[in-house]
Amino acid sequence: MSHPEPHPEPEALAAYHAGELTEPEERRLQDHLMSCPECAALLLDLDGLSDPGFGAGSLSAADQEALWRSLRAEIRKEEPASASLAPVVPLRRRTASPRWLPALAAALLAVTIGLSAWVVSLRRTVDALSRPQPNAPVIQLSPLTTRGRGSRGEVAPADASRRLTLILYLPGPSSRATRYRTEILRGDGSKALEVPGLVFQEDLDGVSLELPRDEIGPGDYRLRLFGGAGRGAPEKLVAEYPLHVAPRRGKP
Amino acid sequence: MPEPGEPIQGLIEQLQTASSRDEAFRRLFDLYSSRLYHFFTRRGFSHQDSLDLTQETFLGIYRGMETYRRDASFETWLFKIATNAYRKRLRRGAAGKRDAQEVPLEDQDEGGPVGRVAAADAPAPGEEVLRKERSRLLRQAIDRLPEQMRKCLVLRIDQELRYKEIAVLLRLSPETVKVHLFQARRRLQEELGPTSRTRSPASPRRQ
Numbered sequence: 001m002s003h004p005e006p007h008p009e010p011e012a013l014a015a016y017h018a019g020e021l022t023e024p025e026e027r028r029l030q031d032h033l034m035s036c037p038e039c040a041a042l043l044l045d046l047d048g049l050s051d052p053g054f055g056a057g058s059l060s061a062a063d064q065e066a067l068w069r070s071l072r073a074e075i076r077k078e079e080p081a082s083a084s085l086a087p088v089v090p091l092r093r094r095t096a097s098p099r100w101l102p103a104l105a106a107a108l109l110a111v112t113i114g115l116s117a118w119v120v121s122l123r124r125t126v127d128a129l130s131r132p133q134p135n136a137p138v139i140q141l142s143p144l145t146t147r148g149r150g151s152r153g154e155v156a157p158a159d160a161s162r163r164l165t166l167i168l169y170l171p172g173p174s175s176r177a178t179r180y181r182t183e184i185l186r187g188d189g190s191k192a193l194e195v196p197g198l199v200f201q202e203d204l205d206g207v208s209l210e211l212p213r214d215e216i217g218p219g220d221y222r223l224r225l226f227g228g229a230g231r232g233a234p235e236k237l238v239a240e241y242p243l244h245v246a247p248r249r250g251k252p
Numbered sequence: 253m254p255e256p257g258e259p260i261q262g263l264i265e266q267l268q269t270a271s272s273r274d275e276a277f278r279r280l281f282d283l284y285s286s287r288l289y290h291f292f293t294r295r296g297f298s299h300q301d302s303l304d305l306t307q308e309t310f311l312g313i314y315r316g317m318e319t320y321r322r323d324a325s326f327e328t329w330l331f332k333i334a335t336n337a338y339r340k341r342l343r344r345g346a347a348g349k350r351d352a353q354e355v356p357l358e359d360q361d362e363g364g365p366v367g368r369v370a371a372a373d374a375p376a377p378g379e380e381v382l383r384k385e386r387s388r389l390l391r392q393a394i395d396r397l398p399e400q401m402r403k404c405l406v407l408r409i410d411q412e413l414r415y416k417e418i419a420v421l422l423r424l425s426p427e428t429v430k431v432h433l434f435q436a437r438r439r440l441q442e443e444l445g446p447t448s449r450t451r452s453p454a455s456p457r458r459q
Contacts, residue, residue: 010335014328019423026423033421034403037411040421042335045291047420049327052283055290063303064285071281071307075314229273 005032007039017046079232140167140206141223143239155216155245164213168225168241169206176200177227180207181235184243187220218247260326267317281310288334295338305341309334393443397436400424404432 008016008029015021016029033040048054059067141153155164168182180198185191193215198207207225221243228235260283266276288309292302312333320329394402400422407418415433419426 007339010332010339013335014331016423018325018328030403030422034406034410040407040411040413041294044417044420045294046328046331049284049287049291049331050325052287055287057286058290058293059286063289064282067285067303067307068278068281071310074307074311078315233273 005036007036008032010042013039013043013046017043138165138167139243140169141241141243142169143171143225143241153241153243155243162213164211164216165208166211166223166243167204167206167208168223168239170200170225170239171205177235177238178229179227179235180238181226181228182207182209183224183226184211184216185222185224187222192216192221216245218245220244261322264317264320264322264326277314280313284330285310288330291334292338297338297341301341305334305337308337312337389444390440393440394436396443397439401432401436401439404429405436408433 012021012025012029016026021029033043045054139153139155153166170176177200179196180200181194181196182198183191184193184195193211195209195211198209200207223241223243225238225241226235227238260280263276263279267273267280285306288306289302292305293299297305309330313330316333320326394405397405403422404418404424407413407421413421415426415429418424418429422429424432
């Protein structure tokens with residue numbers, strides 16, 4: 001409907017509804033409502049939005065689900081890196097294939113071939129690491145206190161296995177993050193390794209990670225454990241752990 | 253489906269602190285998607301446009317979640333985003349129509365076909381004058397009513413609203429609205445005569 005006066009902003013309608021306007025402002029807005037069914041209906045619907053029965057059954061379950069999938073797709077488009085929500089099909093299907101589709105298909109094929117080669121090499125590494133190893137060391141590390149104290153984990157010279165399992169003890173009952181990440185820093189502060197995608201294990205009272213022994217040379221290390229909701233969400237430092245790796249016997 | 257009375261603030265907190273963000277957003281969607289869709293269909297939008305606007309509003313929520321103040325009403329925030337979305341859509345639509353429509357000048361001429369049809373359907377000149385005079389007297393009488401009483405009556409007559417709706421619009425109780433309307437009708441009858449009706453003024457003012 002066309003109206004000679006400018007319509008009040010939604011903020012003004014909301015403030016009126018909440019009783020936050022001054023008396024003259026309130027009177028002016030009421031005068032507008034008298035002659036503007038559009039704004040009057042808007043204000044009534046603001047009241048209705050708080051009512052769970054408002055619009056109940058107006059949207060079919062199928063439409064609601066399709067809308068949700070479409071919404072997730074839009075969010076994923078905006079946040080490709082964080083990939084906050086799972087992949088979906090768009091609400092409106094395209095009728096014609098875009099011109100760049102063949103080029104995209106070719107690029108995807110190349111990526112797939114590259115990934116396959118990488119997976120093969122990864123599998124070899126995993127196989128090597130999965131072979132039974134007697135006396136593979138499991139070292140539990142305790143977090144440093146706020147004063148910097150804490151028992152230091154030791155990797156002894158006899159620990160000659162190819163893998164090293166660390167359990168980062170997390171004293172409870174603080175709230176748990178859904179995902180953890182560890183940074184392993186050398187004595188000089190440089191980063192030696194990073195292990196993402198860790199989860200809290202109730203039976204261990206902490207987070208466990210396995211490292212190839214070759215990648216952790218002799219020296220002092222500091223492990224920094226970060227927790228968050230994963231998928232690019234902000235994370236915070238949860239605890240720090242000291243670790244000392246002694247030189248292996250027969251090696252300098 | 254969400255349980256009635258589920259605390260919204262808890263869901264917002266989860267969304268803002270990134271803990272169970274996806275689940276919290278889904279719960280919000282389940283709670284408000286039908287209400288928002290209904291909000292847009294009531295504005296006269298088609299099924300597809302209402303779905304698009306509902307999606308646009310939820311995107312606005314997702315993008316602006318960090319700026320939402322938890323002490324404010326969530327529905328009020330939702331209303332602002334939804335209203336801005338639909339007004340933006342209307343402005344875009346109006347601009348499109350302005351580009352597309354060409355109005356022939358002949359139709360504006362009173363002597364054209366439109367004017368002739370209107371003249372054929374019009375009431376007799378005396379009847380029309382009488383009707384206008386009754387309306388004018390009724391409007392004058394309504395304008396003399398106390399402010400709140402007048403507003404209640406105008407909303408009831410012009411917009412055909414129910415007591416409860418008038419109460420929401422004027423921030424009064426439904427009982428107060430009822431009393432105002434009752435008194436307004438009595439005053440008008442006293443002023444305009446026993447046969448006068450607010451919906452169709454029937455008699456001229458008593459001398």
